[in-house]
Amino acid sequence: MPSTGPMRTADSADRPRLAPHVRLAYDQTRQRHVLLTPETVTLLNGTGAAILELCDGMRTVAEILAELRGRYDRVADAEVQAFLNGLLAKRCVEVSHG
Amino acid sequence: MDRPLGLLAELTYACPLHCPYCSNPLNLGDYREELTTQEWQQVIAEAAELGVLQLHLSGGEPLQRRDLVDIVRFASGHGLYTNLITSASGLSSRRAELLRAAGLDHVQISIQADERALSDRIAGMPSFERKLAAARLVKKLGWPLTLNVVLHRQNIDRIGRILDLAAELGADRIELANTQYYGWAQRNREALLPSRAQLERAEAVVRAARERLRGQMEMIYVIPDYYSKYPKPCMGGWGRRQLTVVPNGDVLPCPTAHTLPLPQASVREHSLAWIWQQSPLFQRFRGTDWMPEPCRSCARRDLDFGGCRCQAFQLTGDATRTDPVCHLSPDHEIVASAVRAASEAVQPREPILIPRPHPDARRQD
Numbered sequence: 001m002p003s004t005g006p007m008r009t010a011d012s013a014d015r016p017r018l019a020p021h022v023r024l025a026y027d028q029t030r031q032r033h034v035l036l037t038p039e040t041v042t043l044l045n046g047t048g049a050a051i052l053e054l055c056d057g058m059r060t061v062a063e064i065l066a067e068l069r070g071r072y073d074r075v076a077d078a079e080v081q082a083f084l085n086g087l088l089a090k091r092c093v094e095v096s097h098g
Numbered sequence: 099m100d101r102p103l104g105l106l107a108e109l110t111y112a113c114p115l116h117c118p119y120c121s122n123p124l125n126l127g128d129y130r131e132e133l134t135t136q137e138w139q140q141v142i143a144e145a146a147e148l149g150v151l152q153l154h155l156s157g158g159e160p161l162q163r164r165d166l167v168d169i170v171r172f173a174s175g176h177g178l179y180t181n182l183i184t185s186a187s188g189l190s191s192r193r194a195e196l197l198r199a200a201g202l203d204h205v206q207i208s209i210q211a212d213e214r215a216l217s218d219r220i221a222g223m224p225s226f227e228r229k230l231a232a233a234r235l236v237k238k239l240g241w242p243l244t245l246n247v248v249l250h251r252q253n254i255d256r257i258g259r260i261l262d263l264a265a266e267l268g269a270d271r272i273e274l275a276n277t278q279y280y281g282w283a284q285r286n287r288e289a290l291l292p293s294r295a296q297l298e299r300a301e302a303v304v305r306a307a308r309e310r311l312r313g314q315m316e317m318i319y320v321i322p323d324y325y326s327k328y329p330k331p332c333m334g335g336w337g338r339r340q341l342t343v344v345p346n347g348d349v350l351p352c353p354t355a356h357t358l359p360l361p362q363a364s365v366r367e368h369s370l371a372w373i374w375q376q377s378p379l380f381q382r383f384r385g386t387d388w389m390p391e392p393c394r395s396c397a398r399r400d401l402d403f404g405g406c407r408c409q410a411f412q413l414t415g416d417a418t419r420t421d422p423v424c425h426l427s428p429d430h431e432i433v434a435s436a437v438r439a440a441s442e443a444v445q446p447r448e449p450i451l452i453p454r455p456h457p458d459a460r461r462q463d
């Protein structure tokens with residue numbers, strides 16, 4: 001069930017997705033992925049973009065971490081969690097439970 | 099040189115509302131030769147090429163442009179994030195559905211107060227019920243809803259009830275921004291500038307509401323810069339992040355820069371890239387070389403960029419001076435005395451507000 005309550009952190013079973021007003025795009029000019037909201041532009045690094053591309057509302061956080069481990073040599077679970085929690089706090093990312 | 103991130107497209111200065119704090123130019127009649135649909139599309143294509151990622155569609159009332167849906171579709175096709183800033187006047191179900199289909203990402207609706215009589219009085223016409231209906235429509239169509247509220251002496255004491263209304267409408271974001279004193283707002287400053295006591299009460303209400311609505315509604319609260327210690331980092335720096343194109347095709351580093359005695363730059367004469375990179379207008383206050391003291395040696399010069407050039411010019415007659423809002427400015431007394439007057443004035447008093455007219459009306463001085 002979608003959560004709009006005072007939810008601050010993503011558990012490993014949560015399924016994150018971008019909030020409806022947020023868009024992930026590739027900026028040709030700057031050759032970078034960017035996260036767009038009504039008032040902000042966030043330039044993403046490669047890993048940030050890879051994480052958000054996996055936030056499709058279907059995969060759980062645990063599945064996203066597994067997928068990243070298949071692609072990168074080292075994946076710091078805590079850093080990925082912190083990145084998602086930061087975006088949750090800014091309401092750029094939403095989660096469904098279970 | 100940085101590339102611009104955002105383009106504010108002021109599509110038209112036509113607007114059915116008459117808000118006395120409107121920041122549109124006083125000489126509205128000078129902007130009637132509006133860019134055509136094709137010219138706007140050219141501007142948008144050039145902006146995207148230049149690196150712009152966000153297009154803010156504003157005015158006046160952008161819904162007054164019959165080609166708004168075409169403009170949104172074109173911008174969306176160029177990958178831009180599109181944001182409509184509207185009074186909601188003209189946002190019918192049909193129009194909203196067409197905008198949604200054209201790819202409009204986000205809608206911001208202005209409300210003037212929490213209840214009809216005051217809202218309609220400030221807006222200068224019956225509009226409150228229409229705004230509520232439009233806000234519900236935005237939610238129904240699956241857009242996130244942002245409400246924009248311009249705060250001032252006449253409505254700031256109702257901020258709690260404004261927040262209640264926003265929650266009731268299911269707003270995802272609310273921008274509570276105190277009036278900035280340009281254009282019509284500057285003319286009406288005495289009736290609009292809140293007292294220090296009003297601001298303190300408002301801030302307490304906002305703090306409590308932030309706690310209560312955490313996770314439910316994002317809240318942006320902007321105090322009047324007259325009451326802050328340092329000036330606002332206007333536009334994130336002159337010609338650094340943002341550019342504005344006004345209805346007649348003039349390009350500006352900020353929406354009020356037309357008030358400055360600087361050479362103009364128009365998309366009808368030059369490319370957007372040339373204007374951004376080379377025009378004298380965009381180079382005039384870019385960076386920090388132009389700065390006088392106390393900005394030049396100030397540790398904050400790359401944080402607030404000397405504040406607002408338009409405010410410096412408006413209050414001192416010299417656009418190169420430090421923004422008088424800054425407590426370090428040699429001209430700070432101009433702002434301090436306005437704040438004292440606002441805080442000492444007896445309340446309540448009957449406000450005398452000069453309504454912003456329709457652009458077709460002849461200017462009355």
